[in-house]
Amino acid sequence: MRCAVLDDYQGVALTSADWTGLDATVDVFGDHLADEDALVARLAGYDTVVLMRERTPFPRNVLEKLPDLRLLVTTGMRNASVDMATAAERGVTVCGTGGVATSTPELTWALITGLARHLVAENTGLRGNAPWQQTIGVDLAGATLGVLGLGRIGSRVAKVGLAFGCDVLAWSQNLTADAADAAGVRLAASKAELVSAADFLTIHLVLSDRSRGLVGADEIALMKPTAYLVNTSRAPIVDQDALVAALRDGRIAGAGLDVFDVEPLPADHPYRTLPNVLATPHLGYVTRDGYAIFWREVVEDIAAFAAGTPVRVIT
Known part of the structure; x- marks a missing residue:
């Protein structure tokens, strides 16, 4: 698997969870790409993309230009920026994570x-x-x-x-x-x-x-x-x-x-x-405990999908 982690502004994705058990190449991007063409070019060849909340939208015209994409993982169990209908049409599984309610x-x-x-x-x-x-x-x-x-x-x-x-x-x-x-x-x-x-x-x-x-x-x-x-x-x-x-x-x-x-x-x-x-710069979910849950369950989602038994699937 090739996995891209997007918008890791604080550079904490790899240190907030244990990724070593994944049979995957994981590339982490700390910058934000607002331009859709640049985003599509960056993600060419990746079958797994991890989204930090709604920082990067995935509308139809982005999903349609990523033929290799098989798995989207979003932190949280809801992401309004993902076109769920198009993901389903293209056979892309979308999984989420838990979080901190407080x-x-x-x-x-x-x-x-x-x-x-x-x-x-x-x-x-x-x-x-x-x-x-x-x-x-x-x-x-x-x-x-x-x-x-x-x-x-x-x-x-x-x-x-x-x-x-x-x-x-x-x-x-x-x-x-x-x-x-x-x-x-x-x-x-x-x-x-x-x-x-x-x-x-x-x-x-x-x-x-x-x-x-x-x-x-x-x-x-x-x-x-x-x-x-x-x-x-x-x-x-x-x-x-x-x-x-x-x-x-x-x-x-x-x-x-x-x-x-x-x-x-x-x-x-x-x-x-x-x-x-x-x-404040959208800090509502940005806490140590929240990130620990996000990233641990992101890794679990990827591992479960690779094993053929996806968990926390969002429909």
């Missing part, structure tokens, strides 16, 4: 607390010998935390909000009063009620046709001027142009973002310079 909720709260207490501005000022205490923070106790999506991640975020003393309000298209009650939170009557009431609006939905653009210009216009939007889910759930405009105009207090339409984020993107944005 890492993204933890980063979500790092962004929320960082925004609430202006941590970046204060830390930068302290290092630059700026005047002592430049900002006034926002209390989380008593604030309304609006949770858009109360699933595996959203429910964990809500639980921490309750521990902080937040009034936690939740809504999604399928959320029921019983599910909200079970999580100890209030069910918003509508999306409009959720976004207009929230002091911190945090998004935890799977990207789909229903969720794409769910927070658009109309919803952002309903937010309080003192409110913050936090997105550690997927960027297209929020209308990015509308969000940038609101941030530029000061119509909301700020945003905490870990996901973007284009990743890595272009050098000239306004999120890099807007003073009311706290942004």
